[in-house]
Amino acid sequence: MLARATARFPPSTIARLHVRFFSQTAAARGPLFSAHVASLKKHVKEISTSELNAKLTARPEGPGAAFHLLDVRETKEWNQGRLPYAVYTGRGCLERDIEGIVADPYDEIVLYCGSGMRSVLAADALQKLGYKNVTSLRGGIGAWTKEGLPLGQSTKTFSDLVEDY
Template structure:
């Protein structure tokens, strides 16, 4: 047990004790700060991943309205609360943390096309990289994520139980 000398105010001891702890900033569904280890890593992985724009994906999904292509799978890799607020029409939810374990049951054919998306396109780049490394041949990340989709004025599906 430490003994504090009476000449040092207790507030100074508390301040000194907390000053040595690093500050932890958490980012949920937000674009990570530039020049971070995370964005540096994503930037390193990005060139190996094909990206598809919101307009391109929408064109593929709406070639035949009411009958999206059977060999095109759109996977949402965001957090459950993000999915519950809104998501792309006809998307399948699989969180980023369970993607590798669930993918074979969701998309058994490694020749099918897969588009993964998140909020802004960072997590989906990493998810696409994992799927590519697992042997899936036609994997794409939605450039800019669902933010770009909504920014293009394209429709989203909303959970009727969530009030935004």
């Protein structure tokens, strides 16, 4: 089937269709997953884009050492843009790698993803590991960009510092 499609359409069209299909699929979440995320939101704190922007811009040198903004999206998403001062962690190995990123379980951690769902899952996992001050960005980077807030150019990627598992 793919061979027939590639014979009829140029690769750029196939790529756009692929991205569009998977974007729509991701947007159409099942009721069990949606209910699960809703139940987690009852005990996961969320921060608004304006509150996070205020934290990031309060000091000219950026947030202090006890503040960690972690991007739990996929590498491909990170490469397309990120929040200022963010560190890439990815969701897949977060529980394994977190102690190398945030040693003190009382430090402030703000997690974000594309829409605010993966970051809620990640926040729940970190709370279960014993982290006490974990927050999820409500609406994720999608809400951030919708508000017209600036994206950062940070090159800090924790995954570059650790061995492949």
